[in-house]
Amino acid sequence: MINKLKFKNVILILSLGFILTACSQKSERAQEYNKPALYWYNKMLKDISTGFLEEADDTYTSLESEHRNSPLIPTALLILANAHIDNEEYQLANFYLDEYIKRFALSKNIDYVRYLKIKANFLGFSYSLREQQLIEDTIKEIEEYRNLFTDSKYMPLVDTMSARLYMAKASLDKEIADLYKRLDKPKAAKYYEEKVKESWVDAKEIEEVEVPLYRSLFEENLF
Template structure:
């Protein structure tokens, strides 16, 4: 009796284990993979959605579902703040499937993805410049785009961010007694329509301000050497 019971338990565990293990799927119609992908996106499971998209792409390379599926994945990753993956899908869409109208929309989304990837612009000067180049390219290619007002708004915010960042760097050089460095960054006025004295800096949360300062001074000021460096002396001597 005990032996029979143990065998039954072993079979039950084995069957439960097999049932819980996900069955590998392959060789399905394009509609199947597309529906699975859309359902996973709706449920917020982008890892699963990426997997289903890969199956759709690999098994049905010529499927008419691929263009729409690629754009869905791009926008889904953007909605989840995964901007690099969003750009990857947008590049794929532009390269393989985009019509002229679809290309314009995709290029706009690429600019928007780069812009949204800058929650703290003061930390990434390179990405600001890269995004502004994307803005210039978009405006040159699509001067009458229906998205131009949104692109202009993003450009204004980026130019303001770059101007504030340049001024903060200039102030840092002044505190280090390096006037040439300060002069260089103050000469890099982003655009003529921005007046530095009219720019209001963004409010920095207290927990960031403790470490980053407000641009004019920082909590670690006392750690900066008061003696002039060789570079600082050269700057002053050459004036």
């Protein structure tokens, strides 16, 4: 019993120390301003390397606010986007990628940035029944990518994601058709069955599994 109390006290002390340290760091951060662009950039890299992505976001805000035209901004945006992709925070990744595309659309590596945006959307799919519009939008982005960057070295990866997306879309349409059949709505079921037929995916190859095919497509590690 005494050992358990000692253990709980140690945990309490450590937790309190962690909270006080975090508050102290936030207080120090709040007092920082008017620093060179390289200072904020290096601080952002340190935040990312130590796993403090939220702090890295705040540090980037300081960099962008104080040095909006710094040549470090494009690189910082890409580093943050990749960090959030690695951390499975795809919406935040897209925020930085959209900002890059808006501000540096004429960049020589814009094909890489557009590829990253497609990749972030692709990896962000969890339950496709809730992501139907995102599938449609990403397929549209892929078609635009093919038109704009025909010679891009990222095209094979984009093509792989495209194939997976079309199969996911066909699987989703089949799931919806089956649902309408169970609800005794033949017109709606036929509409989605026709959508499956219009795709290049053979409906006979879509197997029913406990984990839906359209989910397993995105859970495999392709990159």
